[in-house]
Amino acid sequence: MKLALGERRKREKEQRRRIILRAARKLFFKRGYKPVTVSDIAKKVELSKGAIYLYFSSKEEICAQVLLDDIERFHGEVLPIFETGADASEIFIGFAHMYVDFFLKDRELFRMVMNFMLHANNMNLSDDTNKRIILETNRAVSVTENIFKYGIDRGEFILRREDVRTMRNAFWGMLNGIISLHLFIGRESTREDRIRSNVNKCLGIFIEGLKKTG
Secondary structure, three states: OHHHHHHHHHHHHHHHHHHHHHHHHHHHHHHOOOOOOHHHHHHHHOOOHHHHOOOOOOHHHHHHHHHHHHHHHHHHHHHHHHHOOOOHHHHHHHHHHHHHHHHHHOHHHHHHHHHHHHHHHHOOOOHHHHHHHHHHHHHHHHHHHHHHHHHHHOOOOOOOHHHHHHHHHHHHHHHHHHHHHHOOOOOHHHHHHHHHHHHHHHHHHHHHHHHHOO
16 A cells, blocks of 8 residues: 555656646747746746755756757657668768757757756756766767768778767767857748758768768
């Protein structure tokens, strides 16, 4: 009986936690991360501010959990591209456009990701969240590194394995740089086309370089 009661309370706590995260995500994406307060989130879910702190240590902790959930969802969408049997070049292009699509749907998410990457060490995060950050970061790293290694194994990329990390960093810098330049500025009607066009051009140069590197 006590075990059943404990399990029920555990499920109820997790359910409330998910409700708080869903509400916070909607507020962050509607109003922007910075203006939203813990009090705003509490009001949205009809809880006291103190009740929110029973589940999360800070607004930064809530933000981190929202980001990590979305990143996990992105990984679930990306992994099947390795099952297509496509060339590494095609997988790179497919991955890049899935990444772009991910942020075009929720632009504030990209701003939150960049802010998180720049200031993660200064945020008030729990040990469990920090561990999950390491896990999800390693997963992102492994996806891009696996594309490089896949191209090397197929003889498509003439690239030394010891250079994979350097090229991985260059790829991420290029992709995030293009999105940063165009996602929030310029005419709305042409913004998406400019991002995709620049990604395609840069990927073409990038992949050509991979095939010629020796």
